[in-house]
Amino acid sequence: MPEPIVFEDTVSYLLAKVTTAYRNTIEQHMAKIDLHSGQVFVLIELWHQDGIKQIELAKLLNVKAPTVSNMLRGLEKINLIRTKKTTKDGRAMTVHLTEKGKKIRAEVEKRWIDVEAECIAPLSKSDRVVLFEVLKKLRGTYTGQNVIDED
Amino acid sequence: MPEPIVFEDTVSYLLAKVTTAYRNTIEQHMAKIDLHSGQVFVLIELWHQDGIKQIELAKLLNVKAPTVSNMLRGLEKINLIRTKKTTKDGRAMTVHLTEKGKKIRAEVEKRWIDVEAECIAPLSKSDRVVLFEVLKKLRGTYTGQNVIDED
DNA sequence: CATATTAACTTAGCGTGCTAACAATATTTA
DNA sequence: TAAATATTGTTAGCACGCTAAGTTAATATG
Numbered sequence: 001m002p003e004p005i006v007f008e009d010t011v012s013y014l015l016a017k018v019t020t021a022y023r024n025t026i027e028q029h030m031a032k033i034d035l036h037s038g039q040v041f042v043l044i045e046l047w048h049q050d051g052i053k054q055i056e057l058a059k060l061l062n063v064k065a066p067t068v069s070n071m072l073r074g075l076e077k078i079n080l081i082r083t084k085k086t087t088k089d090g091r092a093m094t095v096h097l098t099e100k101g102k103k104i105r106a107e108v109e110k111r112w113i114d115v116e117a118e119c120i121a122p123l124s125k126s127d128r129v130v131l132f133e134v135l136k137k138l139r140g141t142y143t144g145q146n147v148i149d150e151d
Numbered sequence: 152m153p154e155p156i157v158f159e160d161t162v163s164y165l166l167a168k169v170t171t172a173y174r175n176t177i178e179q180h181m182a183k184i185d186l187h188s189g190q191v192f193v194l195i196e197l198w199h200q201d202g203i204k205q206i207e208l209a210k211l212l213n214v215k216a217p218t219v220s221n222m223l224r225g226l227e228k229i230n231l232i233r234t235k236k237t238t239k240d241g242r243a244m245t246v247h248l249t250e251k252g253k254k255i256r257a258e259v260e261k262r263w264i265d266v267e268a269e270c271i272a273p274l275s276k277s278d279r280v281v282l283f284e285v286l287k288k289l290r291g292t293y294t295g296q297n298v299i300d301e302d
Numbered sequence: 303c304a305t306a307t308t309a310a311c312t313t314a315g316c317g318t319g320c321t322a323a324c325a326a327t328a329t330t331t332a
Numbered sequence: 333t334a335a336a337t338a339t340t341g342t343t344a345g346c347a348c349g350c351t352a353a354g355t356t357a358a359t360a361t362g
Contacts, residue, residue: 036316037167055340089328123285132162133278178319217350220312242309
């Protein structure tokens, strides 16, 4: 007879709970500069490489094409980005930061520092280091480049 | 002159990324038994204590009242729960598992084991232990009962 | 007792994710 | 070259979070 699972004792359960709550934290902080969490992640990618195609953005963000489509509509509405048809490929659209989109980075960075502080506040230094490494591994699982290590 | 932040080097960034990916994993597994991730979390609370009020459910799930309202509508539609007006308080609604709602637990547990396995697969045993503890601390941050420890 | 406030819940509307289905363009293959 | 297949992006519609605003019922205050 299988014992009932104590869901609360699984990493999956805790991870799901923490991550939901955590998304909220980002929303709260970014709302102060009239941004949503998803928009911030798009901007981060564009600050890295401006002018990339939507499909590339989707891969970097690890989301699907329709999600990118929606987000870009929102970002275009508040004048942070513009989309352009490419000449090489009649299907593709490239995404470009506006001046406003470039400038807002400083604001986002300020807020991000607050988010990070709030995030790691309850953790000891060693916990922080371990969490960072573990999250990198977990991220690998979901983005493909998985590395299994034993001990 | 402040240096630009490397967002990717923050715990917050990684946590947010893992969040999204992770929610997807739960969705995928639970879709096999025609459930959505949010519904599973509601059921878990009800398996603990059936017949509680919506407001209590909201507190346990750490979500707002409208979210509970929406989720319950979905769960009621697929006959996993029923809501009832309470006699004591004319405003309150209590939430009750149906027979189907009670029985589906076994199915969810099976799937949850898969989710957990997938979740912790890339982690060493020591990583798993540390992650579990760290997540518990982080969860405390967002649910109120915060414990700061130093080292 | 009457009024004001608080509490529980719903509805409307939005952002962020998804899938399914579609249009348009590029590429492969026959 | 023509036809079949891939790719890029959009639209429609859903789940799951939120806030704001409204209803109804309970409680506090005058």
